[in-house]
């Protein structure tokens with residue numbers, strides 16, 4: 001399926017300036033289409049997180065982008081009409097785009113909630129910072145609607161993080177990431193720390209929200225079976241490079257790269273009869 005791109009990464013390279021230097025991302029090119037779920041697979045240390053952080057300019061020294069471009073397309077109000085190269089954008093410009101256009105949910109996100117503020121207050125804070133003209137009542141209503149949307153329920157607005165389960169807290173983080181209706185959601189192992197049932201419930205929720213709101217997702221995990229279920233396309237990364245990128249079903253049925261074949265073979269659940277769950281969407 002051809003979709004308008006939301007994000008185009010071309011020739012992106014990132015090095016950690018340590019001794020010896022680590023070339024964590026090497027000449028990576030990929031696009032993310034509107035409304036698409038792009039899965040990013042690969043073994044631990046292959047550079048998935050570095051790529052995700054680089055795309056949002058969230059890398060800190062010793063990491064350094066050594067080449068390439070990250071273009072966000074169709075940015076409202078941008079100077080040249082629509083396309084913004086995030087690698088050259090001034091920090092203030094990037095701050096404006098973060099949350100608004102691109103938001104991220106990472107693995108430990110649920111632990112980054114402030115323990116002394118209610119989840120409602122923390123959600124409201126996103127609006128206070130990014131939508132200063134919003135009135136208090138409007139903000140409160142928006143926070144309630146978000147909590148309903150992710151299945152936490154508006155009545156939990158006054159709860160503190162410690163009063164919620166890990167799954168609930170991660171849902172709050174997803175609500176926060178979706179608050180400003182970003183066009184791209186980057187999720188780095190967002191459910192890995194949760195038990196399998198909660199993980200599936202949340203993935204189902206993300207699939208539903210994606211259909212309802214139309215945002216694109218870059219979903220990172222080492223869990224290839226999970227990616228095959230939820231992704232439109234999958235990029236397989238190895239030692240900093242994308243070795244193969246294909247529609248999920250093609251990648252499963254006709255893997256081209258030796259490494260992809262090995263990766264598929266390393267998940268026993270993908271061999272034999274159980275392999276038929278590919279591309280049917282998330283089911284509980």
Ligand SMILES: Nc1ncnc2c1ncn2[C@@H]1O[C@H](COP(=O)(O)OP(=O)(O)OP(=O)(O)O)[C@@H](O)[C@H]1O
Pocket residue numbers: 016018022024042043044045046047048049050051062222
């Ligand atoms: N701060 C750092 N300094 C030096 N090297 C680093 C740093 N952070 C990451 N690396 C290296 O960069 C490479 C890519 O790491 P990265 O965390 O992006 O991989 P990953 O695929 O996301 O792994 P995981 O699934 O374990 O999170 C690895 O070799 C890692 O050791």
